[in-house]
Amino acid sequence: MRAAHRLARAGGVIAAALMLSAGSVAAAEAWITSQLADRVSLVDLDGMNVLASVGVEGRPAGVALSPDRTRVYATAPEAKAVFVIDAGSRAVAKKIALGSGPLGIAVHPHDGRILVADWYEHALFVIDPRSHEVLARVTVGQSPSGVAVTPDGRLILTADRDSHQISLIDATTLTVIGTIPVGERPFGISIDDSGSRAYTANVHSNDVSVVDLAAGRTIATVPVGRRPYAVAIANGRAFVTDQYAGTVSVIDLATLAVMRTIAVGAYPEGIATGQGGRFVYVACWEDNTLERIDTESLIVTAKTLLPEGPRAFGLFVTD
Secondary structure: OOHHHHHHHHEEEEEEHHHHOOOOOOEEEEEEEOOOOEEEEEEEEOOOOEEEEEOOOOOOEEEOOOOOEEEEEEEEEEOOEEEEEOOOOEEEEEEEOOOOOOOOOOOOOOOOOOEEEEEOOOEEEEEEOOOOOEEEEEEEOOOOOEEEEEOOOOOOEEEEEHHHHEEEEOOOOEEEEEEEEEEOOHHHHHHEEOOEEEEEEEEOOOOOEEOOOOOOEEEEEEEEEEEEEEEEEEEEEEEEEEOOOOEEEEOOOOOOOOOOOOOOOOOOEEEEEEEEHHHEEEEEEEOEEEEEEEEEOOOOOEEEEEOOOOOOOOOOOOO
């Protein structure tokens, strides 16, 4: 009850702040966590150039952006913290001590609450974006990794890696309202723009589970490359990073079959959609690159070098 009261009290203030920032236009940029370098880099996506690099201790991995794009949130599992970066000054504004192994992270699209999956505590933490206080701790499945929110803001999903499931969390009450079995060891999770389907990258079974959220079940399983990590949705297709294969598998969402496999840098991990679905961007861990794929031609059209070990696990593109 106390968490619910604190959430309700914070909601009005958060909503008011977001209304003030409505209408602002963000540049085409990306914020990339480089885990081995302890850096978070800002990349200009038009020129594919690194504009700035911010030091973040504790092996930053997950990344998310505030709805108004003025704040960048990075999880640092070894520091047991979430770092808040001011996008304007390009400097760390706050370190939030949190849990035992914060990894996946997302932001509620309407009220800006910060949603963090803790790998070791098997929980989702919900953080107030203004006070940085923990509003709630929600117990989910074993070793949650990816986090996603439906576009209408009503449902939060976690990919519970070692439970081979996703947890469905009511975003208002912050209670688990169901679980859905998926493939073996789901890691990344994404939701389409309609909010009707979720997609999990299953690192052990080498496939993607397609989940009908209204029906509450997996409706298809699509084999992809070795050790799929994350999924981005664009142009009627799902783009899946295949870590061990060094590829991106492209799934036609109408047929739910792989239509193309694109070679990228070694050990691709984070992937996100940008410029209204025109491109997807892939962080390649071993080659230390960010690579741009045209979602129509399915060709890598540009790349840039990044600090060592880019991971970018989350939604890292500003537009």
